[in-house]
Amino acid sequence: MNRAFALANQKGGVGKTTTAISLGAFLAAKGSRVLLVDLDPQANATSGLGFDKWHTRHSTYDLLIGRCGAAEAVLPTNRRGLEILPASPDLAAAEVELASAEDREWRLRDGLQAMSDSYDFALIDCPPSLGLLTLNALAAASDVIIPVQCEYLALEGLSLLLDTVNRVRQGVNADLRVFGIVMTMFDPRTNLSEQVVQEVRQHYPKTIFDTIIPRNIRLSEAPSYGKSILDYDASSRGAASYQALAEEALRRSTLL
Amino acid sequence: MNRAFALANQKGGVGKTTTAISLGAFLAAKGSRVLLVDLDPQANATSGLGFDKWHTRHSTYDLLIGRCGAAEAVLPTNRRGLEILPASPDLAAAEVELASAEDREWRLRDGLQAMSDSYDFALIDCPPSLGLLTLNALAAASDVIIPVQCEYLALEGLSLLLDTVNRVRQGVNADLRVFGIVMTMFDPRTNLSEQVVQEVRQHYPKTIFDTIIPRNIRLSEAPSYGKSILDYDASSRGAASYQALAEEALRRSTLL
Numbered sequence: 431m432n433r434a435f436a437l438a439n440q441k442g443g444v445g446k447t448t449t450a451i452s453l454g455a456f457l458a459a460k461g462s463r464v465l466l467v468d469l470d471p472q473a474n475a476t477s478g479l480g481f482d483k484w485h486t487r488h489s490t491y492d493l494l495i496g497r498c499g500a501a502e503a504v505l506p507t508n509r510r511g512l513e514i515l516p517a518s519p520d521l522a523a524a525e526v527e528l529a530s531a532e533d534r535e536w537r538l539r540d541g542l543q544a545m546s547d548s549y550d551f552a553l554i555d556c557p558p559s560l561g562l563l564t565l566n567a568l569a570a571a572s573d574v575i576i577p578v579q580c581e582y583l584a585l586e587g588l589s590l591l592l593d594t595v596n597r598v599r600q601g602v603n604a605d606l607r608v609f610g611i612v613m614t615m616f617d618p619r620t621n622l623s624e625q626v627v628q629e630v631r632q633h634y635p636k637t638i639f640d641t642i643i644p645r646n647i648r649l650s651e652a653p654s655y656g657k658s659i660l661d662y663d664a665s666s667r668g669a670a671s672y673q674a675l676a677e678e679a680l681r682r683s684t685l686l
Numbered sequence: 687m688n689r690a691f692a693l694a695n696q697k698g699g700v701g702k703t704t705t706a707i708s709l710g711a712f713l714a715a716k717g718s719r720v721l722l723v724d725l726d727p728q729a730n731a732t733s734g735l736g737f738d739k740w741h742t743r744h745s746t747y748d749l750l751i752g753r754c755g756a757a758e759a760v761l762p763t764n765r766r767g768l769e770i771l772p773a774s775p776d777l778a779a780a781e782v783e784l785a786s787a788e789d790r791e792w793r794l795r796d797g798l799q800a801m802s803d804s805y806d807f808a809l810i811d812c813p814p815s816l817g818l819l820t821l822n823a824l825a826a827a828s829d830v831i832i833p834v835q836c837e838y839l840a841l842e843g844l845s846l847l848l849d850t851v852n853r854v855r856q857g858v859n860a861d862l863r864v865f866g867i868v869m870t871m872f873d874p875r876t877n878l879s880e881q882v883v884q885e886v887r888q889h890y891p892k893t894i895f896d897t898i899i900p901r902n903i904r905l906s907e908a909p910s911y912g913k914s915i916l917d918y919d920a921s922s923r924g925a926a927s928y929q930a931l932a933e934e935a936l937r938r939s940t941l942l
């Protein structure tokens with residue numbers, strides 16, 4: 431595995447799932463072997479690619495509690511090069527069930543270990559919280575990608591998240607890096623979007639991606655067809671922006 | 687207390703905080719005494735009304751761990767009739783700290799008991815998860831208001847949330863009712879919004895509010911000024927829709 435990216439932000443609705451699916455599709459289209467790991471009990475990445483979260487053979491829940499290996503849970507998608515480790519709703523029980531396990535933060539890392547030669551990239555979609563599921567993702571990942579909505583309320587939580595990443599680096603994963611902050615749902619009709627981008631660019635100039643994702647209706651329509659934006663509407667502004675992000679991510683991953 | 691509403695939905699970014707602040711402001715403007723309870727470690731309701739979440743005297747965290755009573759934590763806002771029980775970032779630690787306490791789900795209910803004669807309504811803003819903090823809100827509340835974004839991914843989690851409400855009703859709070867589902871961020875430029883509204887109206891015809899909240903930039907700008915939409919831009923479509931929602935909620939609360 432070249433890199434394993436955790437898509438994390440405890441603020442809800444900022445584009446974690448949309449970025450995980452879209453980036454995964456474009457990295458696969460450029461020839462990389464990509465594994466999408468759905469670690470959110472809402473299972474939006476799973477259903478967003480057309481899978482039925484209530485009837486998966488195995489899921490990330492089974493992997494975390496040790497009922498199966500990763501290879502048994504992985505499913506191919508319609509996009510060559512992109513596979514998914516689906517979530518199921520019982521993942522919500524994992525936080526409570528693992529709470530007293532010695533190795534509770536390492537379950538995902540250990541589970542993915544066997545797959546590391548099969549993929550170039552992993553993208554781990556996290557729930558909107560900093561609980562045990564997100565900690566598992568941060569312990570398993572090499573890098574964190576932080577989607578930040580171009581809204582005032584989304585700015586608030588950024589420093590808390592970066593503190594958490596630092597704590598994880600000092601604790602369970604010394605190699606964890608912040609790979610980039612991607613600004614999402616940019617709306618040119620309001621000054622607020624531009625102000626939020628300027629604010630983040632000022633505080634985190636080296637971390638923020640140059641690529642900014644615009645608010646684009648086609649991105650919110652794609653999951654209802656069970657497709658990534660690349661397969662739903664490759665000509666949309668949403669698709670163009672995620673293609674640019676994939677190219678920027680590939681450049682960064684060879685530089686860092 | 688006439689009613690205590692929990693604003694709950696584990697899907698992130700659907701408008702829980704915006705609805706709690708906006709509804710609170712309009713209910714206060716119509717003469718009700720309203721307490722806004724911020725139960726989210728992100729403390730967006732606290733900062734959205736202009737308070738500094740890092741320097742609150744007391745917070746909902748102190749209330750939950752028994753360090754103070756509710757009366758000591760409550761702060762007045764600029765809007766007469768609206769007061770707030772602020773959150774602070776250390777609220778994130780409450781889930782772990784209370785995990786082994788006997789009465790862990792009742793902490794908020796017990797803490798608010800003393801205030802029940804001082805207010806007509808309470809609005810409890812929940813984090814985007816179904817963990818201990820949201821359970822505390824559901825145990826303390828008489829009713830649940832569920833904001834649902836007019837987006838495909840937001841539909842997915844609705845049945846899971848309603849299952850959770852049923853379980854809470856059978857467990858810690860037999861009186862808990864679903865007061866209403868409010869559709870948020872309706873965007874007339876896309877068929878998707880209308881499809882989602884139809885879908886919810888078909889499955890939950892008696893629960894869905896008639897009032898639909900449109901996507902309106904002024905709503906996303908208001909928190910950066912520390913004001914509710916009523917005080918930021920009373921003439922906006924966002925303000926008009928939340929005024930209508932407050933009126934509909936008052937009608938329902940006398941009927942149910």
Ligand SMILES: Nc1ncnc2c1ncn2[C@@H]1O[C@H](COP(=O)(O)OP(=O)(O)OP(=O)(O)O)[C@@H](O)[C@H]1O
Nearest residue numbers: 442443444445446447448558644645646650698837
């Ligand atoms: N750039 C965009 N333009 C328009 N809509 C978008 C965009 N990105 C995401 N969306 C839509 O906004 C909503 C929130 O996005 P998404 O679900 O990806 O966020 P999330 O951070 O994964 O949410 P959660 O915190 O619940 O996991 C979804 O309905 C999605 O389809």
Ligand SMILES: Nc1ncnc2c1ncn2[C@@H]1O[C@H](COP(=O)(O)OP(=O)(O)OP(=O)(O)O)[C@@H](O)[C@H]1O
Nearest residue numbers: 442581698699700701702703704814900901902906
């Ligand atoms: N009707 C609306 N029109 C436009 N923007 C809105 C609307 N309602 C909310 N917003 C904005 O969308 C974002 C998400 O809303 P909000 O923070 O209220 O959701 P939430 O459900 O409380 O999120 P979380 O799950 O993180 O607690 C915020 O930036 C808010 O300002």
Ligand SMILES: [Mg+2]
Nearest residue numbers: 446447470474
């Ligand atoms: Mg998501």
Ligand SMILES: [Mg+2]
Nearest residue numbers: 702703726730
């Ligand atoms: Mg909120």
